[in-house]
Amino acid sequence: MFGFHYRLERSAIGLVAFIVLVASIGGLIEIAPLFTIDETVEKAEDMRVYTPLEVAGRNIYIREGCYACHSQMIRTLRDEVDRYGPYSLAVESSYDHPQLWGSKRTGPDLARLGNKYSDDWHVTHLNNPRDLVPQSVMPAYRWLLRDQLRTDDLGDHLRALRAVGVPYSDDQIANATRDAYGQANPDSPEASGVAERYGADTNIRAFDGNQGPLTDMDALVAYLQVLGNLTQVAHTTQQAEVE
Template structure:
């Protein structure tokens, strides 16, 4: 076997062909199951899509490279379950394009972050991380106080709808208004937002300043949504402990 490998190394094109064959086999093994994913992943009945404001926050999260230091996938290991909560399910990310599971943990996993801290804590943490976590090495994001650009939200929802995310025509048409309404719970438009998205996504002033809609509103809304789109992981964990 070693002699065969040695002889193969002397034939450059043969070595290239062998590498291609080996890589192709590995690729097929990884890709083939994706063609049957609709049959193997059952969506929870209570899974909801991101609201326009949360979706805008997700785009900011990607833009700022947060995924490079934070994963969003709790593995089924005892220490992770103790620290983060129920392990992640593939169905939770069914509406994520792209998915942000990741594996890099310079900072903690965020899959169950929603509701763990207050909005004020998130705002302070993003503007000056060391004001709330003295040992933090996370960079500051003071520019998130600038106004949120909502011009492309309708187009974003329309694109995701073509990929299977359940946004209807009313949601797409009202995307900009709903982003503003979610951060303005006292406005007249909030009734329309709640009618389209239900009571589960909360409407409130995420950045503490009701006078304008900011990128901070969007990012905090997204962070507070993590792990709250469905209760399926918690139900599964409860069933397993019985």
């Protein structure tokens, strides 16, 4: 084996050809599964897209680096399923660009966090985690309640997501700014349009506790409250497996 390697190193053309061959095999192994992606990714008829406010919250989640300490992928291990809920399915991340599965957990997995805690709990936790969990090492994000959310560019964000495959309609893109405001202001005329465009089960409420101008807290809490709730396919699929 070593003799072959030494001889190969003496031939520049042979070494290059061997590198190309090995790289091609590795590339084929990585690329081949993509040809069967339609067969391997589950179908979810009830899957909905993120609302503009949830998209803004996801952007804040990425901006603040939350993904570095919290994963969004429950593995099939028994202890994870018992603690967090049904294991994650590929289809649940089909509208995530980029995906936020994560690689480590300083804090708990958030894949099924949606509506597990109240909005008030999230606001308090983000404002100062130690008010709820004294031993927490999570930093406080007090500025989220102070900073006003930018909404005038949300249509562009939805348009960019549509370019990579998320099925936003022209109507959803055109009303992105109005829908963001309406989702966090349930008593406003804009609120009805959110339910019409994104479904009656969409969370529509004052996420930061105050109706009126949107804050970054509104957006981030709206995003956290929908995690694991874009589709119920994981719950129904795994319940069928048990039965």
